Structures are given as C-alpha cells and as structure tokens.
Amino acid sequence: MYISHLSLTNFRNYGRLELDFKSGPVLLYGHNAQGKTNLLEAIYYLATTRSPHADSDQQLLNWNANEADEPVIVGRLVAQVVTKDGTQLLELRLIKEQKLQNGASFRREALVNRRQVRLMDLIGHLRATLFLPEDIQLITGPPANRRRYVDITLCQVDPTYCRNLAGYNKVLEQRNALLRQINESGSGRDVLPIFTDKLITLGSAIFARRADLFAYLARSAQRIHYEDLTNRQETIRLNYLPRLEETQPGRSREENEAVEEMMALADWLHEQPTGNHKSIAMRFGEAVDGCTEQDIARSSTSLGPHRDDWFFQVNGRPLAAYGSRGQQRSAMLALKLAEIAWMKAETGETPVLLLDEVVAELDERRRALLLQVTQNASQAILTATDPGMFAASFLQQAQTLHVAGGRVSSGVPLATPAGP
Numbered sequence: 001m002y003i004s005h006l007s008l009t010n011f012r013n014y015g016r017l018e019l020d021f022k023s024g025p026v027l028l029y030g031h032n033a034q035g036k037t038n039l040l041e042a043i044y045y046l047a048t049t050r051s052p053h054a055d056s057d058q059q060l061l062n063w064n065a066n067e068a069d070e071p072v073i074v075g076r077l078v079a080q081v082v083t084k085d086g087t088q089l090l091e092l093r094l095i096k097e098q099k100l101q102n103g104a105s106f107r108r109e110a111l112v113n114r115r116q117v118r119l120m121d122l123i124g125h126l127r128a129t130l131f132l133p134e135d136i137q138l139i140t141g142p143p144a145n146r147r148r149y150v151d152i153t154l155c156q157v158d159p160t161y162c163r164n165l166a167g168y169n170k171v172l173e174q175r176n177a178l179l180r181q182i183n184e185s186g187s188g189r190d191v192l193p194i195f196t197d198k199l200i201t202l203g204s205a206i207f208a209r210r211a212d213l214f215a216y217l218a219r220s221a222q223r224i225h226y227e228d229l230t231n232r233q234e235t236i237r238l239n240y241l242p243r244l245e246e247t248q249p250g251r252s253r254e255e256n257e258a259v260e261e262m263m264a265l266a267d268w269l270h271e272q273p274t275g276n277h278k279s280i281a282m283r284f285g286e287a288v289d290g291c292t293e294q295d296i297a298r299s300s301t302s303l304g305p306h307r308d309d310w311f312f313q314v315n316g317r318p319l320a321a322y323g324s325r326g327q328q329r330s331a332m333l334a335l336k337l338a339e340i341a342w343m344k345a346e347t348g349e350t351p352v353l354l355l356d357e358v359v360a361e362l363d364e365r366r367r368a369l370l371l372q373v374t375q376n377a378s379q380a381i382l383t384a385t386d387p388g389m390f391a392a393s394f395l396q397q398a399q400t401l402h403v404a405g406g407r408v409s410s411g412v413p414l415a416t417p418a419g420p
C-alpha cells in the first residue's frame, strides 16, 4: 500500500499542507526543525491514532491556531491511501472548543471514506512501520513500552485483536475497582466471577495472538540478524514472556526460573490450536482463581496480558544488560524488518515504511540492507538532513521533497550524473 496524497491543517508547524506522494522511496530532506519529523508523525498518527512523540494529543494542534482565540480550532489530517483492494480516504480531526463557562474541551473524530467511525476502526486502513533512532530504548525501557509496540503492531493487522484489547482493558479496570471494594468493605465477592470470566475469555485470545506473532517475529528476526546483519556471526533470540501463571520470584528480570517458565509458557501457547482458546482459558482461569486472595489484598489483578513482557538474548545473554549499543541497534533493526515481513504475510502487502533519520547512524552493511528493503517496499518515506549520504542510484529512483519552515516543495535533482 502507499499514500498518494496527504493534507494537513493546523498540525504541528503545518498550517496548511497539500502534498502528492509517489509510490516507492520518498526522501524528505532539509535542515533541522523544519517539519520532517512532524510529517512522519502525522502519517503514523493517521495509521495508529497515536503519536510516537507527543504526551498529549492537544500538543499536535498548531500553536498559532491554538493561540488565535477562536471558539473552535480544528486540526485535520487526511490521507488518500492506495491498497490492493482500492483507494481509501482516511481522516482524523482534532477539535478544541473554548467553552464560555468551563474552559476548553478536546475531542477527536475519525472518518473512513467520509463516514465517521470509531477511532479504533480507523486503525488498519493505513499500516505503517516506524523506524526511529530511539527505537533501541524499547530494549532497555519499561515493559509498558514493549507491550505498546506489540499492541500497535497487532492492531494494525487484526481488528478483532484491537477490539479484544479494548474490552480487556475495560474489564481489567472494572475488576480492579471491584477488588478494591471487596478489600475495603467486604462486599461484592459474589459478582467477582462475572468480571474474572470476561477477563479470562478476552485475555486468552490476547495471549494466543501475541504468542503467534512472537513465534513469527522470533524466527524471522533471527534469520535476518544472522544472515543479513551480522554475516553469520551472532544469534539473537526474541522471547515472549506471558504472565499467564504465577511464577517463581527470582533475582533479576531476565535471569531466573520465572523467565524460563514464561518462555516455556510462550511455546505452549503457540502449540495450542489456532482460533480455539479453550485450553488457554482453562489454564489461565485456574491460575487467576489461585490468586484471588492476593488480588483482593493488593486491589489489583496480578496475572494477565497487561503484565506481559518480551526481551532479546544475543548469543545466549540478555541484550539489555550485556549488549553493546551496536548490538541493540542490530536487534531492533532485525525486529522491524521482521515486522514488515509479518505484515506482508498477514495482509498481502507491505506497510508504508517511515524512517526518521535512521539511515545516518547505520554502518555501511546495515545501511545497504535497509535501503534495499525501502526500495522493495510499496512506499518508504525517509528523512535526512544530508541527502549526500544516499547513493546516486537511490536518489534517482526516489521522489525527493525539500522541507523548510512547514512547507514542502519538490526537491532539486540530487543525484549527480557522474556519482557512484
């Protein structure tokens, strides 16, 4: 799939933008702080309804519009997306209304082919894989970030997963509120099984889907890493850690029996029949019931996919603790390339690749591989401050766009005929 047209209104430093894209590689170049990252952010936001950079959606509204003291400020992102099944028009609106009495209100609206849909149902129409220099923080950062990465990847491909996840998060919140009530007042024990049952049904479906995703990613990332990235020198292993059962408490996160147990559980999950979660629900259900008193005492649910995690090993050792930055970068690159392969296997087409300043930090071998992948994708949008680091053959093939001060213009031809 590819984006053929993007239009932005009051998004970040773009007051108004109308931009045609070609399929294949697209290079956005320009000095710092001109709007390259903002453009990729807009596309990713349309794909996932999430910003990789902003803490709040309101930050995305153009400052000038925001300060103009109008009663209603509307930010609009519209993309025309060409897929193998036809062309679709996706729209996301950010609406801020000044109320006379009680301050401002903010809401978002999503539209597909001009018809309003739930925000959740915008996801999946445009699939994107994002490469950022800070991706390696996934390896060392908190588990919530790693779960978010998995959820965004799955939601883009599988609407059922997305619905199950939303349902799960809701019932988890309700169950935790009830646990607190039981803890504080003793009342409500009789209705606890209703929430526990829902938690188990939805949680089992989430476990199953994640286990299948990880089985694919682990195989694919390992192959890419071994054959393409490290010249058959290093082996990575990607491990899913499902919190399906209570495990042995251990010394450190990645080097204890608990981890071994969870890795075995991940294998077991993957062996269960696809689409039938009965055996998973039985096992998960028993484990949750075994934690009832502990859950009440803590007023929180100790088991379930909301506590899942994953990690890499390189040559048998945890990458977060023992890997160099270069090794961590290679593992993340392998993971992202595996993600693209997975999306293609699931949907029959490559997602739109978004690469923000990642080419500059790679060595020659990794750069060549990444550029080869971008040239084979339906569309890959790259940013760079210095287009000089791209080979002439790449520049000749790419649509080049110059970004300056929130405006985008067709770039001058960057490839010198005599270049390498």
Ligand SMILES: Nc1ncnc2c1ncn2[C@@H]1O[C@H](COP(=O)(O)OP(=O)(O)O)[C@@H](O)[C@H]1O
Residues within 6 Å of the ligand: 011, 012, 013, 014, 030, 031, 032, 033, 034, 035, 036, 037, 038, 039, 059, 060, 061, 062, 063, 064, 403
């Ligand atoms: N909500 C906003 N409204 C207007 N300008 C913004 C907003 N958020 C960020 N900016 C501006 O956008 C610019 C950064 O753009 P960015 O896309 O990160 O640049 P780069 O081209 O280096 O990737 C900065 O000048 C910043 O001040």
Ligand SMILES: [Mg+2]
Residues within 6 Å of the ligand: 033, 036, 037, 038, 356, 357
């Ligand atoms: Mg940038």
